[in-house]
Amino acid sequence: MGVFLTLVRRELGAAFNSLTGYVVVAITLLLAGFGLMDIVQRLNSDRTPSPIPEIFFADGIVFWLVLILTTPVITMRTFASEKALGTYEALMTTPVGEWQVVLAKFTGSLAFYLLSWAPLIGVLVALRQVTHQPQLLDPWAMCGVLTGIACIGSTFLSIGVFASSLTRSQIIAAMTSLLIGIGLWTISLRFSQADTTGDRLGRLMDHLSVTHHMQDFARGVIDGRALVFHLSMTFFFLFLTQRVIEMRRWK
Amino acid sequence: MIEVRDLTKRYPGRTAVDGISFTVGRGEVVGFLGPNGAGKSTTMRILSSFMPATSGTVRIAGFDVFHQPDEVRRRIGYMPENNPLHIDMRVRDYLKFRARLKGLGIGRSRDRADRVIEQCGLKDVEKRIIGQLSKGYRQRVGLADALVHEPDLIILDEPTIGLDPHQLRSVRALIKELGRQHTVLLSTHILTEVEMTCSRVLILNQGRILAADRVEDLESRFSQDGRVVAEIDATPEAIRDAFRDLPEVASIEIQAAAGSFQRVAFTPRAGEDLRPLVFEQVRQQDWSLRELTRPRLSLEDIFIQLTQKKKGGDL
Numbered sequence: 288m289g290v291f292l293t294l295v296r297r298e299l300g301a302a303f304n305s306l307t308g309y310v311v312v313a314i315t316l317l318l319a320g321f322g323l324m325d326i327v328q329r330l331n332s333d334r335t336p337s338p339i340p341e342i343f344f345a346d347g348i349v350f351w352l353v354l355i356l357t358t359p360v361i362t363m364r365t366f367a368s369e370k371a372l373g374t375y376e377a378l379m380t381t382p383v384g385e386w387q388v389v390l391a392k393f394t395g396s397l398a399f400y401l402l403s404w405a406p407l408i409g410v411l412v413a414l415r416q417v418t419h420q421p422q423l424l425d426p427w428a429m430c431g432v433l434t435g436i437a438c439i440g441s442t443f444l445s446i447g448v449f450a451s452s453l454t455r456s457q458i459i460a461a462m463t464s465l466l467i468g469i470g471l472w473t474i475s476l477r478f479s480q481a482d483t484t485g486d487r488l489g490r491l492m493d494h495l496s497v498t499h500h501m502q503d504f505a506r507g508v509i510d511g512r513a514l515v516f517h518l519s520m521t522f523f524f525l526f527l528t529q530r531v532i533e534m535r536r537w538k
Numbered sequence: 539m540i541e542v543r544d545l546t547k548r549y550p551g552r553t554a555v556d557g558i559s560f561t562v563g564r565g566e567v568v569g570f571l572g573p574n575g576a577g578k579s580t581t582m583r584i585l586s587s588f589m590p591a592t593s594g595t596v597r598i599a600g601f602d603v604f605h606q607p608d609e610v611r612r613r614i615g616y617m618p619e620n621n622p623l624h625i626d627m628r629v630r631d632y633l634k635f636r637a638r639l640k641g642l643g644i645g646r647s648r649d650r651a652d653r654v655i656e657q658c659g660l661k662d663v664e665k666r667i668i669g670q671l672s673k674g675y676r677q678r679v680g681l682a683d684a685l686v687h688e689p690d691l692i693i694l695d696e697p698t699i700g701l702d703p704h705q706l707r708s709v710r711a712l713i714k715e716l717g718r719q720h721t722v723l724l725s726t727h728i729l730t731e732v733e734m735t736c737s738r739v740l741i742l743n744q745g746r747i748l749a750a751d752r753v754e755d756l757e758s759r760f761s762q763d764g765r766v767v768a769e770i771d772a773t774p775e776a777i778r779d780a781f782r783d784l785p786e787v788a789s790i791e792i793q794a795a796a797g798s799f800q801r802v803a804f805t806p807r808a809g810e811d812l813r814p815l816v817f818e819q820v821r822q823q824d825w826s827l828r829e830l831t832r833p834r835l836s837l838e839d840i841f842i843q844l845t846q847k848k849k850g851g852d853l
Binding site for chain 2: 288290294297300302304305372373374375376377378379380381382384494
């Protein structure tokens with residue numbers, strides 16, 4: 288456990304000591320700023336505005352842009368840069384386990400990702416104070432949003448860590464996870480808007496749709512199936528990562 | 539300490555290490571010598587259990603590298619090629635971090651980091667960011683890293699590459715110092731480095747061991763059959779007369795040198811060291827002598843001789 292925490296701390300340190308770390312925070316804040324302008328506009332024009340989390344995380348695309356753009360950038364470094372710099376060799380010749388390394392890199396990425404969302408959450412809470420309309424930001428909906436950010440983020444981050452373990456080029460790692468992320472999002476969008484009353488495939492795809500998951504979360508509905516889905520996805524990609532490392536180590 | 543038997547590593551389309559066997563005893567300092575691409579780094583990576591071999595066995599301190607890799611990793615301090623470091627970390631933090639990875643507790647890591655900082659002369663820079671250090675200091679950080687968990691065996695892959703003469707000298711001195719307490723295996727393509735730091739040398743080419751010997755033995759074996767060169771102030775005839783009847787001298791070549799000196803090359807009959815004899819003769823004749831050397835061979839010379847010999851043997 289001690290070694291695991293040491294590795295996580297190292298991951299976070301590397302993120303904050305690098306320019307890309309700050310670029311990620313900048314992207315997040317910039318996009319969130321645009322989203323906020325949208326919210327303010329809607330609050331001014333609508334007589335009965337929807338709750339803020341729904342505007343921001345379900346209807347708008349800001350959450351998805353941030354998710355799809357920042358997760359590849361956060362995770363591309365994890366394995367690819369260590370391989371390119373050679374520190375990977377120094378790491379893997381110490382008696383640390385492959386799972387420890389994989390989980391530490393994932394946990395570090397997740398922690399950084401959540402931290403990059405923190406300012407926005409603060410802004411939303413401030414907005415609630417300013418509007419004097421507490422129903423616009425229900426605490427339960429906020430919990431749902433946080434769960435959604437963490438769950439869906441985990442899936443995307445684990446895809447990114449996996450992509451990074453395949454190559455020594457950070458660009459290739461980022462492009463790969465970006466493509467998978469965009470693919471996942473567009474498919475989800477397509478099926479969450481499809482008529483789901485009919486065939487079973489449509490309903491199944493609806494259950495798997497990440498955009499649908501986020502719509503639920505934004506309403507404060509924490510669906511166990513969505514949680515299980517994202518935990519399984521995360522585990523699946525981390526498992527693949529571990530296999531890749533083990534294979535490269537003992538091929 | 540190290541037992542390697544029939545070690546082979548094949549990459550697709552290329553054999554990097556071709557069935558080598560060698561042993562290194564506890565307390566030895568052994569140099570791995572060979573041109574680039576000879577298989578030095580590959581062998582070291584297998585020894586440090588970074589990658590598996592295609593076939594063959596490696597045992598380190600009695601543990602099999604393939605079956606008990608963690609036991610081996612705990613006992614090895616390995617500095618990979620090009621000395622990779624986390625350049626965004628501070629020296630002391632980095633060493634503490636590495637000690638933790640190598641299984642030391644928090645308190646112990648702190649103590650050991652302080653100890654190796656002192657041992658490797660890093661006290662002045664312990665709070666500096668590694669990326670801002672000179673190459674010589676970085677190399678010391680790499681060595682400190684290799685040492686931090688008190689390993690039985692230290693493996694250094696080209697520890698002095700790219701250093702300036704001052705840094706070279708201090709890093710070599712440090713390695714020599716380490717050799718007093720640890721078993722060290724280092725790779726290089728510079729012969730003088732092996733001479734200065736190692737007790738034994740393994741010469742590798744195209745994945746095979748061409749020679750494994752003590753440094754002195756290797757030198758006498760390959761020092762151009764023991765040729766000695768002297769610059770003597772006398773006439774060529776007088777020099778020939780003086781050395782003609784000595785049974786140890788096989789032949790003499792004389793060339794005029796600057797001033798009234800002659801440059802004389804002596805070839806011994808049976809690998810003897812002619813230097814004392816030449817000096818004695820010069821002293822008896824009361825000549826003046828301004829140089830007396832046995833030309834040192836570079837790795838290149840030894841290497842070329844070895845490969846030529848090998849070809850001759852095969853034909």
